[in-house]
Amino acid sequence: MTYLVDIEAFHGPLDLLLFLIEKNELDIYDIPIAFITDQYLQYLQTTGEFDLEKMGEFLIMTTYLLNLKSRLLLPRTNPSQSEDEEEQIDPREELVQKLLEYRRYKEAGQQLQQRELGLTERVYYRQAKGEPDRDEVLVVDLAALVRAYRNVMRRLPVPEPEAIIPEGDVNVSDKMMEILEILVQQKGKISFRQLFANISRRREGLALFLALLELIRLQKVKAQQNSPWEDIQLEMW
């Protein structure tokens, strides 16, 4: 039976990954990438509705994991590496560091909460009430005012689409064609984020993503990321 996972319960892809690692009692320093990637994808596939902005973050992690998985599977191709330079950096190292760092602050946040609730020994300040009136000086900053205005303007709601098109099933092979067409228009190159920029529906986003994975598998499209967490560049082979 399919069940729905509330992805909103996870505060981002790192949180989900940590959850999976703990749930499966894995060693964070020796993560079985293939296994964790499968689990991660499974979670995303069984998720309920969630907002697009957040999905983007989860998808970027997906591509990162898949990339990591393939790097671990592929034999070393660099012939210039001499035999005794065995001690290469584990490609997982960066992910491990990320997870550890994230976990540290996640725990620190929980500790703060414990303190607030008085579950950890703490001191209490006086809750200043009924003070003799203290003079108040308003500290202002013109730059902050201008920034505030820009903020408001940037957040202006995007007009809703006039009509809601019923959600037909999006075809992955159509999407594959679409990606290839876009790539041709863009002279063979587009970034991952640009490709997903105009996606407004979740199913469409997933179809596009699956189509992209398929194209990569068929070696029609090449995905390259210069450094982890950076936008991924897509190119035609």
Add this chain to the structure above:
Amino acid sequence: MRDEIKAAIEAILFMRGERVGADELVEILDIPLLELRDIMRELIGEYYQPGRGLQIMPVDDGYLMCTKSEYSEILARSVQPVKRRLSQAALETLALIAYRQPITRAEIEKIRGVKVERVMANLMERGLIEEVGVKDVVGKPILYGTTQEFLRLYGLTSLKDLPPLEEE
């Protein structure tokens, strides 16, 4: 044990900084009311000593910790002006009014997407914005603008002095 209870009462009265009811103290400390009264008598006496700047006062069947009145003069000297900043919500609203004045509350709410009644009341109280007229549409809504005080505070000689916004 009695020392412990006294210390706890002291801590509670201090933290709360306002009258705490005898009934509430009884409940928090889990002691009989008579015992509380007895302890409070003792505690009040201890605070009465010279060398103490605080006092505990019985108020309305409760207790309040405050400073002794002898020290009001020295306390007045120690009052530091509090530096306050506008909240983000207030800042955004003020920015909108500054750049778009005259503007009605409904127009602001439409742009910011939230109610701004309280924020605007606060800005008015601080003398940063004021009513400047009514808009000539149905319902004659009030138009708001910034004040002289706004200019003074931000060091502007006139509204033309507001930094230009680059077009986006």
Add this chain to the structure above:
Amino acid sequence: MRDEIKAAIEAILFMRGERVGADELVEILDIPLLELRDIMRELIGEYYQPGRGLQIMPVDDGYLMCTKSEYSEILARSVQPVKRRLSQAALETLALIAYRQPITRAEIEKIRGVKVERVMANLMERGLIEEVGVKDVVGKPILYGTTQEFLRLYGLTSLKDLPPLEEE
């Protein structure tokens, strides 16, 4: 005389409810710094007695009056109902800012792996974080830090009081 000064210090620390600098006390009381330090040593010792629920702590070359930590449990029971709890996401972000301040939004997002704009607006609104400057790199991004209200809410006497982060 000495009793008078002690009482005045007690009253000042109580009224202010936050750290008061030694320099400020010296000015208000009009006594030499050495004398202040001497009196403070004595006063701190007196508060140290059992039967006292308060303490005076030296903090960053100043002094803070607060409750003794032994009473946190009983005080937690007497705290007035607080406003809405912070979400887990807000707590993580707040912890990051507390430990890494000053820090930019982009740096936070890099570590947390998600956008934090809305969460940070919320923390600002509650007065737990504030802008503390700009980073001297391209784009001059804003640096954020925690506020006095943050220390108060979490019962920290200063940032040095933050529990050490778990080592890797």
